[in-house]
Every structure is written in structure tokens, then in C-alpha cells.
Amino acid sequence: MTTLTDVGPARGELTAQAGYGVTQRRVLLSEWTKLRSLRSTLFSLLAAIVFVVALGILISWAQASHWDQESPIDRLTFDPTNTSLSGVFLAQLAIGVLGVLMFSGEYGTGMIRATITAVPHRLPVLWAKSIVFGVVTLVLMTVSSFVAFVGGQAMLSSKHIDTTLGHPGVLTAVFGGGLYLTVVALLGVALGALVRSTAGGIATLFGVLLILPLIVNFLPSSWSNNIDPYLPSSAGQDIFTVVRDSSSLGPWTGFLLFCGYAAVLLAAAAVVLRRRDA
Amino acid sequence: MIEVQGLTKRYGEKVAVSELSFTVRPGIVTGFLGPNGSGKSTTMRMIVGLDQPSEGSVLINGQRYRDFRAPLCEVGALLEARSVHTGRSAYNHLLALAQTHGIPRRRVGDVIELVGLGGVARKRAGGFSLGMGQRLGIAAALLGDPGTLILDEPVNGLDPEGIRWIRTLLQDLAAQGRTVLVSSHLMSEMALTAEHLVVIGQGRLIADMSVADFVAGASENVVHVRSPRAPELRDLLLAADVTIRADGADVLEVSGLPSSRIGEIAAAAGIALSELTPRQASLEEAFMALTHDAVEYHGGSASALPHQPGDGSAPAAGGARLETHGAGARS
Incomplete structure (x- = not known):
């Protein structure tokens, strides 16, 4: 059976020689390893890519094939960019759930104890998870948005209702698809750390992103018109919309507000993570 | 350290x-x-x-x-x-x-x-x-x-x-x-x-x-003695550092005396012994004795489990003191 003669260098030498210790860069590498070593992550990311690309192209095709039956009003407000990016609405489910799981998955399995004993200052873990998952989402979803845009416009060109990146606001909107999903990812990470349970985190995230706008819609219109633009979903989605209503905050103002919501949640997560017993 | x-x-x-x-x-x-x-x-x-x-x-x-x-x-x-x-x-x-x-x-x-x-x-x-x-x-x-x-x-x-x-x-x-x-x-x-x-x-x-x-500390000997004349023997064995617990009519649990000495006393008085067994308390018993009062969740008969939070010292069956400070304790 195994003995301890092969336990490695004598006690203490390992530490002294190599300058081992926790740094933010090392925690980033560790979180990257964690992210890529779970099959569920890979499947969810793959699903998000397929949603953005396939749904965007499919809906663009459907719009083009029914263009002749569309009413003049619908034709006037038709947004070819947003149409080709419609898969973003579905992809936010996959990205948001994965974001929540970054922490809730660790709380659920007990992994968080190993993580926090390795990094007792805790905050480097929050930053590392946010950066790693944020960057992965940004890269994959920006590329997916561009593919969806190109594919979608190809579908729309059959009716000459397509647009190009050169048109005002279009390039911003296509980058916006990736940016919006990146902030959804960060909202998920923060909520996972705050709520700790997967079900609770997902319910909160999509309660705010999907259900809250519906409820606000039931309010008297003089109220809802004043509230709706400031909801996280409306503010965030301004950036990948080119043809927008007058009440919208505009792409960058809206997006900054959306980032502000994420920043507040991340700050709350930092405070709670630091204080709470793990 | x-x-x-x-x-x-x-x-x-x-x-x-x-x-x-x-x-x-x-x-x-x-x-x-x-x-x-x-x-x-x-x-x-x-x-x-x-x-x-x-x-x-x-x-x-x-x-x-x-x-x-x-x-x-x-x-x-x-x-x-x-x-x-x-x-x-x-x-x-x-x-x-x-x-x-x-x-x-x-x-x-x-x-x-x-x-x-x-x-x-x-x-x-x-x-x-x-x-x-x-x-x-x-x-x-x-x-x-x-x-x-x-x-x-x-x-x-x-x-x-x-x-x-x-x-x-x-x-x-x-x-x-x-x-x-x-x-x-x-x-x-x-x-x-x-x-x-x-x-x-x-x-x-x-x-x-x-x-x-x-x-x-745990190896204090207890001698299990069985005799038809247990009560008589009990009186003969009782001394300063000896504790005796009767267990039924004819059984004594003696601690503080070696089994050889008990045998001698019984023989001198002409009392027949049907059993004379030295027993060493196991480590587990010693540990339980040590922590007995501090055990939070005693098993036992249902009547011995008054689970009212805050009831700190309800005497329970078997003499075990039951500490019920409410559930949710973490070990």
C-alpha cells in the first residue's frame, strides 16, 4: 500500500522554493479550469451559440417569406438588425443559468468550501468568476451575433429589406448582442453568490428580466411608460435595437444603466460573500 | 501548532x-x-x-x-x-x-x-x-x-x-x-x-x-458477582472506597475491589458464588460516561423525548439529562 515516503519534498521546502501563494491571476486560471472542466458548461455555451445563430436566421427567413402580407405600419417599424439578433432573447436563458451556476453549483455540491479554504479572502473568487465567464460570454456571443447578423441579412436580402453594418447604429447593435449577454452573465454570477441556490438564483434573474416587464405592462400606461425604460431588460436591450420607440433611453445610456444594475448586484455579492459563513 | x-x-x-x-x-x-x-x-x-x-x-x-x-x-x-x-x-x-x-x-x-x-x-x-x-x-x-x-x-x-x-x-x-x-x-x-x-x-x-x-482512567474494574445470598455479601463487601450496585435480586456490580478479594471475603463467610467476573469498562463506555451529560441528542423511549425547545433540564427516563435547545445544531 502507499506510504508517505513519496509525499514530496520535506515539509516546508515546497512552499519556500517556489513562491506559492494566492494571486488574482492564479485564481483566474483556476476558475478557467473549473469552467472548462464541466460538461454542463460546454453544453450550455453550445446551446447559447445555436440559439443566437439559428434562431436569428430562422426568424429573419420567416419575416422575409411573409413580408408581402405585412401591414404598412409593421413595415415601417421593421428592424432588420434586431430581427437577426432575436436569438439573443433565448440565449440569455442559457447564459443566465450558467452565470447563476458559477456560484450556486459550488454551494450545492459543497465545492465552495474547498474554494474558500484555498482562497480565504474570497473576493478574488468573485472577480475571477466574473471575469472568466464574462470574457468567455463576450467572445462567443459577439462572434455569434455577427454570424446571426450576416446570416439573417442574407435571408432578408431576398426582399431587399436587409441592412448593412455601415448604417447608423447597426454596428453598435451587433456588438450589443454580445454586450447584453455579457452583462446578463454578470447578473447571474452576482445573483448566484447572493442567493446561493440554483433555483432561487434563476427565478430571481428571470423574474427581473422576463416577468417584471410583463407586470409593469399591466400598470396604467402613464405609469408604465415612465417605469418601463428603466427596467433592466428594457435598458439593456436598447443596445441591440436600431429602430426604437421614443421612450427608449438610447443604446449607450440604456446599456450603462444595465451595467449599473449589474455593478450594484456584484457589490452586494462582494459584501455578502466576505461576511457570510460558507 | x-x-x-x-x-x-x-x-x-x-x-x-x-x-x-x-x-x-x-x-x-x-x-x-x-x-x-x-x-x-x-x-x-x-x-x-x-x-x-x-x-x-x-x-x-x-x-x-x-x-x-x-x-x-x-x-x-x-x-x-x-x-x-x-x-x-x-x-x-x-x-x-x-x-x-x-x-x-x-x-x-x-x-x-x-x-x-x-x-x-x-x-x-x-x-x-x-x-x-x-x-x-x-x-x-x-x-x-x-x-x-x-x-x-x-x-x-x-x-x-x-x-x-x-x-x-x-x-x-x-x-x-x-x-x-x-x-x-x-x-x-x-x-x-x-x-x-x-x-x-x-x-x-x-x-x-x-x-x-x-x-x-477508563480501566477501573467492575466485578460482576452473582450469588444466592447477594444482600448478605453486599453488607460484607461495603467499605470506604467500594461502590456496589445491585442488579436484580442476586447480582452485584462491585467496583473498588479486585475479584480475588471478593472471592476471599465470600469464602470466609461461607457464601457460595455462582459467578465472579471482572469486567473492564470499554473505552467507549468511559467516553460515554465522560460525555453523558453533554450529549445533545439522546436516543431512547418516546416518552423520554420532550422536544420542547428551551426546556433545558427535563429529567428523562433512565436519569439521562436531556438538553433540548431546539434543532438546527451543527456538529
């Missing part, structure tokens, strides 16, 4: 650990004993900074856990519940932990071989048996080659071969000069593994002594 000073942990009303102070020295295995719910796990979680103490402090080699630059190289911890993501392979789990410290991949392979998980290192940890899970936890604890090891119930769920492996491993680690603190609720296991004991009950220190002293 682990120095626990006045450690207290409260969860609302409930006090899980109360003014606990003890020192764990290097070079020996120290057993951390207590019944379930006595605060062992909470204490260990506070040692590695998972839980914040309400009062008091823990120093490891003079430093707080949180202040270590490379905590995994100072303290290796195996905590009671599994601390592994079930979807990740053993190798990737250890690699992710190693990377937080810049510990090389080579070391990950080494600890995997050391704990005998070489064949399954690439398999998902969720499919591991309890024993394999414990080995993975020990691999994680040894990853940084730490001078201090803290293991919460490491033999739980292990087969005899695994138990022997852990026992040898812990003793080898201590022999290398490391500080080793191992919790258990089984005295018999600790008697074989540990050299020193810290016993707690209800979050308070009950004993801090060497295993040798504990065993010596």
Missing part, C-alpha cells in the same frame, strides 16, 4: 461552541472527540476561516488562517461533508485548487497516486464511492504539503482496509513533525490513532489529556 483561544460560536440563540480553548501540538495525532452535535465541525470550520467566530480566535503557527499567503501550503483540511463538484473529475478538481496557489501539475499527479486514485482520476467525482470521496478529500488536503492537517471524521464510511490506511497515513504525517487534528465520535478509533485527546460536549471542553491517561 494550532492555538484555539476562547472560541465561541453562536447561531442566534443557539450556542454551538462556547469559550473553547486548547492547543494542538505538532508531531502527534490529536483526536478531537465529541458526540454528534457537540461542535467539532463548527470548531474546525472556524479554524480554516469558513465560519467567523462570534468571539475568540484561532492561530495556526501564530497566524490567522486568512492571513496566510499560501493557505493550502500551511493547512490541509478535510471537512465533514464532501467539498467537491460532482460533475468534475478528480484530476481537474485538484488542478483547479492547485492553480490558485501556483502549485505545479506534477504535484497533482503525485497526490492522486499517494491516495490511490490513479485509476479513476479522470472520472467524474460524482460517481465516487464514499471511500473514494474521502481519499479525494485527503488528496486535496495534502496538495500543498501543509504542516498542519485538519480532518473531520475521515474514517466515516470507509471499509476496514481504508480505515487502516488512514490511520497509518495520519501517524506517518505526524511522525514527519506535522500537526494533525482528527475528529471522530468513536473513542475506539481514536484510541488506536491518536496520542492526545481533546474531548468536547455541547460546545464546551470536557477533557484535554493524553490517550494513555484516558485509557488508565
Whole structure:
């Protein structure tokens, strides 16, 4: 059976020689390893890519094939960019759930104890998870948005209702698809750390992103018109919309507000993570 | 060296650990004993900074856990519940932990071989048996080659071969000069593994002594005597340091007298004995006697379980004092 003669260098030498210790860069590498070593992550990311690309192209095709039956009003407000990016609405489910799981998955399995004993200052873990998952989402979803845009416009060109990146606001909107999903990812990470349970985190995230706008819609219109633009979903989605209503905050103002919501949640997560017993 | 000073942990009303102070020295295995719910796990979680103490402090080699630059190289911890993501392979789990410290991949392979998980290192940890899970936890604890090891119930769920492996491993680690603190609720296991004991009950220190002293104290002889004339014999045996408990009409449990002396007294009085059996209290019995008043969850007949929170001292059947401070205690 195994003995301890092969336990490695004598006690203490390992530490002294190599300058081992926790740094933010090392925690980033560790979180990257964690992210890529779970099959569920890979499947969810793959699903998000397929949603953005396939749904965007499919809906663009459907719009083009029914263009002749569309009413003049619908034709006037038709947004070819947003149409080709419609898969973003579905992809936010996959990205948001994965974001929540970054922490809730660790709380659920007990992994968080190993993580926090390795990094007792805790905050480097929050930053590392946010950066790693944020960057992965940004890269994959920006590329997916561009593919969806190109594919979608190809579908729309059959009716000459397509647009190009050169048109005002279009390039911003296509980058916006990736940016919006990146902030959804960060909202998920923060909520996972705050709520700790997967079900609770997902319910909160999509309660705010999907259900809250519906409820606000039931309010008297003089109220809802004043509230709706400031909801996280409306503010965030301004950036990948080119043809927008007058009440919208505009792409960058809206997006900054959306980032502000994420920043507040991340700050709350930092405070709670630091204080709470793990 | 682990120095626990006045450690207290409260969860609302409930006090899980109360003014606990003890020192764990290097070079020996120290057993951390207590019944379930006595605060062992909470204490260990506070040692590695998972839980914040309400009062008091823990120093490891003079430093707080949180202040270590490379905590995994100072303290290796195996905590009671599994601390592994079930979807990740053993190798990737250890690699992710190693990377937080810049510990090389080579070391990950080494600890995997050391704990005998070489064949399954690439398999998902969720499919591991309890024993394999414990080995993975020990691999994680040894990853940084730490001078201090803290293991919460490491033999739980292990087969005899695994138990022997852990026992040898812990003793080898201590022999290398490391500080080793191992919790258990089984005295018999600790008697074989540990050299020193810290016993707690209800979050308070009950004993801090060497295993040798504990065993010596526990081996007080009780002699089981059966005789048709037990009451007469009882009067003859009674003396200053002798206690006798009658157990039925013809049975006496005598402590304080060797069996040979009891035999002589009976013979001199012409009393026939049908049984004369010296019995040594087992370590488990001694441990239970020590912690009896501090056991939080006694089993027993239903009538003996008045589960009203706040009822601190309801006399229960069998004379056991029942402490019910409400549920939700963490061990």
C-alpha cells in the first residue's frame, strides 16, 4: 500500500522554493479550469451559440417569406438588425443559468468550501468568476451575433429589406448582442453568490428580466411608460435595437444603466460573500 | 501548532461552541472527540476561516488562517461533508485548487497516486464511492504539503482496509513533525490513532489529556458477582472506597475491589458464588460516561423525548439529562 515516503519534498521546502501563494491571476486560471472542466458548461455555451445563430436566421427567413402580407405600419417599424439578433432573447436563458451556476453549483455540491479554504479572502473568487465567464460570454456571443447578423441579412436580402453594418447604429447593435449577454452573465454570477441556490438564483434573474416587464405592462400606461425604460431588460436591450420607440433611453445610456444594475448586484455579492459563513 | 483561544460560536440563540480553548501540538495525532452535535465541525470550520467566530480566535503557527499567503501550503483540511463538484473529475478538481496557489501539475499527479486514485482520476467525482470521496478529500488536503492537517471524521464510511490506511497515513504525517487534528465520535478509533485527546460536549471542553491517561482512567474494574445470598455479601463487601450496585435480586456490580478479594471475603463467610467476573469498562463506555451529560441528542423511549425547545433540564427516563435547545445544531 502507499506510504508517505513519496509525499514530496520535506515539509516546508515546497512552499519556500517556489513562491506559492494566492494571486488574482492564479485564481483566474483556476476558475478557467473549473469552467472548462464541466460538461454542463460546454453544453450550455453550445446551446447559447445555436440559439443566437439559428434562431436569428430562422426568424429573419420567416419575416422575409411573409413580408408581402405585412401591414404598412409593421413595415415601417421593421428592424432588420434586431430581427437577426432575436436569438439573443433565448440565449440569455442559457447564459443566465450558467452565470447563476458559477456560484450556486459550488454551494450545492459543497465545492465552495474547498474554494474558500484555498482562497480565504474570497473576493478574488468573485472577480475571477466574473471575469472568466464574462470574457468567455463576450467572445462567443459577439462572434455569434455577427454570424446571426450576416446570416439573417442574407435571408432578408431576398426582399431587399436587409441592412448593412455601415448604417447608423447597426454596428453598435451587433456588438450589443454580445454586450447584453455579457452583462446578463454578470447578473447571474452576482445573483448566484447572493442567493446561493440554483433555483432561487434563476427565478430571481428571470423574474427581473422576463416577468417584471410583463407586470409593469399591466400598470396604467402613464405609469408604465415612465417605469418601463428603466427596467433592466428594457435598458439593456436598447443596445441591440436600431429602430426604437421614443421612450427608449438610447443604446449607450440604456446599456450603462444595465451595467449599473449589474455593478450594484456584484457589490452586494462582494459584501455578502466576505461576511457570510460558507 | 494550532492555538484555539476562547472560541465561541453562536447561531442566534443557539450556542454551538462556547469559550473553547486548547492547543494542538505538532508531531502527534490529536483526536478531537465529541458526540454528534457537540461542535467539532463548527470548531474546525472556524479554524480554516469558513465560519467567523462570534468571539475568540484561532492561530495556526501564530497566524490567522486568512492571513496566510499560501493557505493550502500551511493547512490541509478535510471537512465533514464532501467539498467537491460532482460533475468534475478528480484530476481537474485538484488542478483547479492547485492553480490558485501556483502549485505545479506534477504535484497533482503525485497526490492522486499517494491516495490511490490513479485509476479513476479522470472520472467524474460524482460517481465516487464514499471511500473514494474521502481519499479525494485527503488528496486535496495534502496538495500543498501543509504542516498542519485538519480532518473531520475521515474514517466515516470507509471499509476496514481504508480505515487502516488512514490511520497509518495520519501517524506517518505526524511522525514527519506535522500537526494533525482528527475528529471522530468513536473513542475506539481514536484510541488506536491518536496520542492526545481533546474531548468536547455541547460546545464546551470536557477533557484535554493524553490517550494513555484516558485509557488508565477508563480501566477501573467492575466485578460482576452473582450469588444466592447477594444482600448478605453486599453488607460484607461495603467499605470506604467500594461502590456496589445491585442488579436484580442476586447480582452485584462491585467496583473498588479486585475479584480475588471478593472471592476471599465470600469464602470466609461461607457464601457460595455462582459467578465472579471482572469486567473492564470499554473505552467507549468511559467516553460515554465522560460525555453523558453533554450529549445533545439522546436516543431512547418516546416518552423520554420532550422536544420542547428551551426546556433545558427535563429529567428523562433512565436519569439521562436531556438538553433540548431546539434543532438546527451543527456538529
